[in-house]
Structure formats: structure tokens, C-alpha cells
Amino acid sequence: MELGLKGKRVIVPASTKGILRRVVDQFIDEGCDVAICSRSEDTVARALRELSGGKGTVIGRACDVNDKDDYEAWLEEMIEQLGGVDIFIPGVSAGGGADSERNWWKSFEVDVLSTVRGCEVVIPHMRESGEGAITFITTTASVETFGGPQAYNAMKGSLLVYAKQLSQEVGRDGIRVNCVSPGPIYFEGGVWQMLKDTMAKWFAKVQKDHPPGRLGTPEEVSNCVLFLSSSAASWVSGTNLIVDGGFTKRVQF
């Protein structure tokens, strides 16, 4: 199957590690030109070094996705340098936690608002070119009870609603909007590595609750992100693809 990604211009914010980094790796392997960022200059510089010399080019600079002006300026800069934008993958998150009301504000600002702001910057450019694909990284923690009631689950859930309704709005302009909702994903340097050490019993239970008996890998998520963002998924819009190895138990009608 041809994904038709070669030469596409891709923006992946907050993407120097984990799932989003694997997404960047794969887009470059497909011959895309990709823009990346992270809060730390050193981290971006290291990622740019590691990613150079691939099939596609990579650009980027340090940027705080949580800072409206900085983030919007970074997006415009990247769009200008790439000569446009075809694919946008917002997936940044403040993470889980139920410590105080502050969790709700942070999840709203980081997970929700940055995604909305990003869409509002990229959509006019996509409209101009007459096509585009936006794929949100959401979570299975929104579609089933998981880890206790908390802002992360609810705020990521609000992105499912936003993505669906946005897809209706921009579909006539040739823009598709979808979500990829991973279950627990394990990688070195990831939250689940930390939870394996700090909450060993719970980790073991979560792992056992996956029918294959393991957690997912970043690549198993990025495969789906690339597919949904590619022309191979040209007739898919407004969907939420669950990528969890069968971890969630609900029936998805």
C-alpha cells in the first residue's frame, strides 16, 4: 500500500521523545519534511542532529507550546520554512494527576488550548492548498474509566469532541481531522517506565489486562498516525482510532 507521504510538509510539536518522536522518525523515513520543537534548546539541537541525513529534511527550534505567542510564532515560522503545511500532529500533554484544581487548568491549557491554537494557525494554510490532515494524539483513558477521575482523562476527552466537530467544519476544504487514542505505551524514558518502578503492582495488573500481556510500543501508535495522516486514509475523517492491543473492553459500535 502506498501511503503517498513523500514530500509532505509535516508539523509535530513537542516531539523530541516518546510516541511523537517515533512519529517524526517515521515521517522522515517516508520522505516528508518535518518541523519539530521542544522546550529545551539542547534537546531540540540533539534531535535535529540525530534526525539529519534521513530521506526527508527536519527543521525546528526551542518553543514552549504552552506560550501562545511563542507557539503561534513557531508554527508560522515552520510553515514558512516548509513552504506550507500538509499534516499537523498535535499531541502535547500536561500528563495525569489529581493533586489539585491546578491539574485542570494545566490540562486545559497544555492539552486543549495548545491543540486549538495550533489548528487555528494551520487550517488557513491548509485551506489555501485545498488539502490537509490533522491527527490528534488522544487517549483510551477518555473512553473508559482509567486511573481515577482526573483532568487528563476529561480534557483529552474534550479533544475527541472538538476533533469530530472540526472535521465537519473543514471537510469541505479537503481537510481531514482524526484522533489516534493509544492505550498505555511503554518506552525507556516514558511514564510507564517510571510507573513500572514506582507502582509495580498496578503496572503488572495493567499489563495483564492487555490480552497480549504487554503494553504497546511507540511504533505501534505511530504506524496508525501515519496511516490516518496519509492519502491511504483519504476517506477517513472524524474518527477515533483506538490503538491499545485490545486493552479497553467497550464495544465500539
Place this chain on the structure above:
Amino acid sequence: MEVIRKNKIVRSNPEKNPNGTPLGKTPEIDLGTQIIPKERYISDEFMEKEWEKIWTKVWLLGCREDQIPDPGDFICTNIGSESVIIVRQHDSRLKAFHNVCMHRGNRLADEGTGHADPFVCGYHGWKYDPDGSFVDIPDIETFPQGKPPCNGLSELPCDTWASFVWFSLNVQVEPLEEYLGELIGHFEPYHFERMAMTRWVTAEWNCNWKASVDAFAESYHTAQTHPQLLWYLEDLDLQIDLYEKHSRYLVPFGLLSPRVDSVGEIPPPLKAMLRGAGMDPASYEGSMNDIRVAVQQYKRATQKEQGKDFSELHDEQLTDDFNYLVFPNVTTNTHSDDLMLFRHRPHPDDPNKMFFDVWMFELIPEGEEWPPLPKHDFRPAGSTRSLGMVIDQDASNLATVQEGMNSAGFPGLWLSDQELRLRHFHKTISDYLEK
């Protein structure tokens, strides 16, 4: 395991608090690299030498003063094959005695706390005043030789320090203050007397008492045995201080081990530390490794409103674990708001067994009511009831360590520099054996 970075540990300036706990590192001493013979852990002969040269010579921790507040209150505690009672006197002082009736040798009390005024032997009813003297010997007229010339129970040295009661089986023991030495100045700024005892458990473990001390005197085992702690403390770059017979190391809490990297979220143990200090983890915006200093500053700034007085402690003591071995058998995880004290007692006759005492204390804010004293909870060998996650993880190694030490395939302990306190512990043991 790979080390990702070297942590920058912010140390306190001792000049800001010159009467505080000494922070300086002791000079390096060469303890060699030789193997520690396993016989020290498994042989009856070595155990007998320890009894003769150590247990019957040193000061030993008996109880807390507030466990026996009123005249006639006593605690009975066993050490090896001996049993000792410590009794509150009518003049509020404390005395210690061998737990044995001078008539036919019966024990006067079982282990634990109680009240006796007088002590009555359960066999023939000999009675003893809390000061040890005979109160009544039934049918004394049938003893043509009269009462025993000792005039009562066999008394032992007993003294108190920093709310703790100590005794010795050696009637010629040096003064307690001399024995504790430099540690007095180390511990006093913590004010243990402001801390309430909250837990008192004794577990019978299938290992030598020294294997248990060892488990609390090195951090090399953290990565394999306590992986959760890598997300909470520095396990690699620790200041080790070796004194004449005691030792300590300083374990910075409130940061990530050099063996792991931030995952962007505050790990649960660090969140618990922030919450424990009264801070909101969700509002903390700094890096993972700055949590330590942020907690120190917050505790320092809010101590008054929290009813706590940390004025004699250095900033680093507000987060870190000052981990001591009070030779021979008391280890402490000393913290500003709590004290985790473990007593490692030898078995009466089996080098492969021991008793592990858990004494937990919590700082009670000024004006708050103290909780009732905990009841003694005994866990026989093989008990599966938890002593807390970290101790359970340590205990899970010890029985198999002892089994392995008895193997013909094992000559002795092969120690790293991270385990220098174990080498020093064995040197102190040797010093006593040669006395």
C-alpha cells in the same frame, strides 16, 4: 545499569548553623579490599565471641522514656540469651535489672511493657520493689540462711539520652555519653523528644543480625531491590562518614537517581514528598531535581505556621536521610519530621536467625495531641504481613542471603566502595573482639 548524569547536590552551609549536626566528611581511611569471611555470619563460634566481647560489653537501646512514664511501669526486652527489665522508679528515675528472680531463677516478666509495683514472681511469690529490693519473701523463716545477700534483683547500668533509654550487660561499661560519642551532637538538633512513637513491630527473620544491619548501611542495592526509590533519591553519590565505631551516610531525597531520567511527570514518591511538606504537586513548575531544594525552602518558610521548629537543622536535613549505625545494632533513618529506627537483635542461640525491631516516630506539631503509644506487634518467621514496601523488599533478600552464605560455594562478602560502611562495621567488630 547505565548512569545518565551526575546529580548536582546542593549542600547546606554549615556556618549558617554552627551548632547543628556536623556536615563535614570524615577523612578517608584505608580499610583494604579483602573478603569478609562468611563464618562471621554463620558460625556458632563467632556468635559466642560476639556475645562475650560485644553484646555483654556495649550500651544497648532499651526503649523510649515515654513507654514507661509512671512509677512501676516497666519494659522487658531480650538480647540474645539475656532478658532485661527497665523500670520507672518512684523518684521518676530509671533502673535496669536482669529479668530473673533471685530465688530459683524464674523470669519475672515477659517481653513487652507492663506495670508492677511490686514485681511478683509467678513461682513462689517473691516480691520486688521497682527499685529491685526485696519487698517480701514468703515463709522467710524457713530459710535458715536468711534472704540472699544481694538484697534484690541484679542491677544493670541504665541511662537516658534524647528520650531513649539505654542499658548495658556490662557493669563496668563506660558512661553512655562517652559511648555514643560524636553522635550526640549529630542527633540533638532533631529533638527526638518532640516525636511520638507510632509503630512498634518485631519480626523474626531467618538471617544473621549483621546481614540485616548490612541491608540498611549501603545504597548499592537500591537499583535492583528498591527500583521505586530511583525516582525519589540519590543512590550513587553519597557522603559516607566513618567514626570510631559508629558510621553514617547522607542520602539526598527529593530528586531523581542518576540512573533514571525525567519522564515529564512527577513520580508518585516525589509527589508524596511535596504533599507531605504541604505543597501542591500540580503547582510545582520546576525541574524534578530541584524538588529537593524547593521542599527545603518551603518547609523552612512555613515551619512556624506548621507548628514545627527546624531552627537547629540545616536545610539539607529538611529533605535528606541522615542514615546512622549506632554500633552495634541500631540503624536510623533520621529525618526532620520522622525517625525510622531499627534495632537488629541477635537470636539466643542460632546465628541464622535474628529479631528485627521497627520503631517509627513522627514529629508532632506544637499544640497537637499526641497519638496513643503503639501496641507491640510480633511477626514470627514466615509471616507474610507487610512491614512496609521498602522493608519487605529488603527482607525478601535476607533469608536467601543467609541460605547462600551457608553454601560451600560461597567464601565471603566481596564488597564495593559503595559498601564501605559494611567494611567499617566489620572492622569495629574486629576491634571489639580483640579487646
